[in-house]
Amino acid sequence: MMRFLSQKDLKQLLRMEEVIEAVENAFREYGEGKYRMPVRYSLEIPELEGTLLLMPAFLGGSEVMGSKLVSVYPQNPQKGLPSVMALYILNDAKTGQPLAVMDGTYLTGIRTGATSAIASKYLARKSSTVLGIFGAGVQAEFQLWALKTSFPLKKVLVYSRTLARAEIFAREMSRKYQIPVEPMSQPEEVVKDSDILVTATTSKVPVFQGREVTPGTHINAIGAFTPQAREVDEDLVQAAKIVVDTYEGTQAEAGDLLIPIQMGLITMEDIYAELSELVMGQKAGRTNDQEITLFKSVGVVIEDAATAKLAYDKAVQLGVGTILYNET
Numbered sequence: 001m002m003r004f005l006s007q008k009d010l011k012q013l014l015r016m017e018e019v020i021e022a023v024e025n026a027f028r029e030y031g032e033g034k035y036r037m038p039v040r041y042s043l044e045i046p047e048l049e050g051t052l053l054l055m056p057a058f059l060g061g062s063e064v065m066g067s068k069l070v071s072v073y074p075q076n077p078q079k080g081l082p083s084v085m086a087l088y089i090l091n092d093a094k095t096g097q098p099l100a101v102m103d104g105t106y107l108t109g110i111r112t113g114a115t116s117a118i119a120s121k122y123l124a125r126k127s128s129t130v131l132g133i134f135g136a137g138v139q140a141e142f143q144l145w146a147l148k149t150s151f152p153l154k155k156v157l158v159y160s161r162t163l164a165r166a167e168i169f170a171r172e173m174s175r176k177y178q179i180p181v182e183p184m185s186q187p188e189e190v191v192k193d194s195d196i197l198v199t200a201t202t203s204k205v206p207v208f209q210g211r212e213v214t215p216g217t218h219i220n221a222i223g224a225f226t227p228q229a230r231e232v233d234e235d236l237v238q239a240a241k242i243v244v245d246t247y248e249g250t251q252a253e254a255g256d257l258l259i260p261i262q263m264g265l266i267t268m269e270d271i272y273a274e275l276s277e278l279v280m281g282q283k284a285g286r287t288n289d290q291e292i293t294l295f296k297s298v299g300v301v302i303e304d305a306a307t308a309k310l311a312y313d314k315a316v317q318l319g320v321g322t323i324l325y326n327e328t
Contacts, residue, residue: 001099001323001325001326002098002099002100002101002323002324002325003099003100003101003312003315003316003321003322003323003324004100004101004102004321004322004323004324005100005101005102005103005311005312005315005320005321006102006103006321006322007103007105007106009102009103009311009315009320009321010102010103010106010107010110010311011106012320013310013311013314013315013318013320014106014110014307014310014311014314016110016113016114016117016145016146016149017149018310019110019111019113019114019307019310020114020117020118020146020149020150022114022306022307022309022310023111023114023115023118023303023306023307024118024279025062025306026059026062026302026303026305026306027118027275027276027279027302028276028279028280029059029060029061029062029302030059030246030276030300030302031274031276031277031279031280031282032061032280034059034060034061035057035058035059035060035302036057036058036060037056037057037058037300037301037302038056039248039249039252039253040053040054040055040301041053041054041055042226042253048073049073049074049075050071050072050073051071051072051073051226052069052070052071053068053069053070053071053072054067054068054069055067055068055069055070055299055301055304056068056301057301057302057304057305058093058305059302059305059306062306062309063093063094064090064093064305064306064308064309065090065091065092065093065096065305066088066089066090066091066304066305066308066309067088067089067091067301068086068087068088068089068104068107068108068301068304069086069087069088069089069104070084070085070086070087070104070108071084071085071086072084072225073085074202077137082105082137082138083137083138083202084105084108084109084138084139085104085105086103086104086105086107086108087101087102087103087104088101088102088103088104088107088304088308089101090102090305090308090309090312099312100308100312100315100321101324102308102311102312104304105138107304107307107308107311108299108304109138109139109141109142110142110146110307111303111304111306111307112139112142112143112222112297112299112303113139113142113143113145113146113147114146114303114307115222115245115275115297115300115303116143116146116147116198116220116222116295116297117146117147117149117150118275118279119220119243119275119278119295119297120147120150120151120196120218120220120295121150121285122243122275122278122279122285122286123218123241123243123278123285123286123293123295124151124195124196124218124286124293125195125216125218125286125289126151127152127195128151128152128153128195128196128218129151129152129153129154129155129195130153130154130155130156130157130193130194130195130196131143131144131147131148131151131153131155131156131157131194131195131196131197131198132156132157132158132159132190132191132193132194132196132197132198133156133157133158133159133190133197133198133200134158134159134160134187134190134197134198134199134200134201134207134208134231135158135160135198135199135200135201135202135223136158136160136162136165136166136168136169137200137201137202139200139222139223140158140169140198140200141169141173143198143200143220143222144156144173144177144181145177147196147198148177148179151196153179154179154180155179155180155181155182156170156173156179156180156181156182157181157182157184157189157190157193157194158170158173158181158182158183158184158190159183159184159185159186159187159189159190159207160183161203163183163185166183166184167183169181169183170182170183187207187208187209188208188209188212190208191208191209191212191213191214191217192212192214194217195216195217195218196217196218196219196220197213197217197218197219197220198219198220198222199219199220199221199222199223199224199231199232200222200223201223201231202223203223203224203229203231204224204228204229204230204255205229205230206230206231206232206233207231207232208232208233209233209235210232210233210234210235210236210237210238210239211235211236211239213236213239213292215289215290215291215292216289216290216291216292217292217293218286218292218293218294218295219232219236219240219292219293219294219295220295220297221256221294221295221296221297222297222299224254224255224256224298225253225254225298225299226253226255227252227253227254227255227258227259228255228259229255230255230256230259231256232256232294234259234260234263234265234266236292236294237256237257237260237265237266237294238260238265238266239292240292240293240294241272241286241291241292241293241294242257242270242271242272242294242296243271243272243273243274243275243278243285243293243294243295243296244257244271244273244274244275244295244296244297245274245275245295245296245297245298245299245300246274246275246276246300247268247271247274249298249299249300250268250271250296250298251268252298253298254296254298256296257271257296275295
């Protein structure tokens with residue numbers, strides 16, 4: 001039986017706290033070596049300012065297999081479209097039989113927010129109450145939702161290159177999540193007052209000055225995913241304890257770190273840990289309230305696989321989705 005799960009279906013099925021748990025378990029399986037996952041294939045289309053990514057993965061512990069096809073077009077918001085759009089295909093790991101096709105755009109958004117929450121669980125101060133977000137697009141909301149689920153947030157500060165977008169985001173999110181969200185006109189206004197910072201932009205250059213980050217701040221840098229792009233500068237990278245989603249992905253795609261490495265300012269040995277090492281207790285996360293910590297993520301398809309399996313299992317249980325065909 002082949003099932004289609006729309007974005008509406010996924011919104012009905014997926015709760016953030018459950019996704020956080022599923023994705024954390026996926027990183028645990030990754031740390032145990034129970035996975036197969038090539039570095040994603042990237043098809044660059046510079047003349048159209050776009051990228052097409054193919055991302056397959058297998059998780060051995062939970063026997064999950066699937067692939068995501070995702071497009072990244074940074075100019076899409078000007079056309080009224082998300083900058084990131086995707087489809088996910090979930091297969092039966094034992095037979096290869098396709099089980100479901102589902103909206104990958106929402107899937108990508110919620111699993112990315114969940115991953116930031118997991119990293120922040122180990123790297124941010126438990127008492128963090130102010131979240132600062134760079135970017136006012138679709139992903140910014142998932143970050144707010146995930147971190148509000150995990151921390152006692154009292155206020156959110158948001159900065160966008162277009163102040164009007166920040167104002168709209170602040171107004172809508174304040175109403176939806178019942179928390180004060182304030183638009184900021186300058187990056188430094190966000191940096192100086194935030195306990196946790198998130199960069200969720202399509203910028204190819206740093207969005208704030210690292211030397212302005214105060215001791216004790218945690219940063220989730222999640223937007224840049226190519227060797228030529230970065231959202232944080234070398235000053236921050238040199239000052240921070242650095243954790244990445246995977247070493248392999250970092251070496252292939254994380255411009256936030258690869259550019260300082262090329263500048264001779266840091267080496268791969270300066271990266272403290274992969275997220276799985278924190279999840280499994282192999283390395284400590286934050287060790288004092290003065291550390292500046294940085295989680296650099298380029299996205300890992302095990303996050304999608306775990307989230308897709310969660311959605312599928314709940315869809316079967318609740319009878320949600322559209323049956324595309326029945327096996328005869």
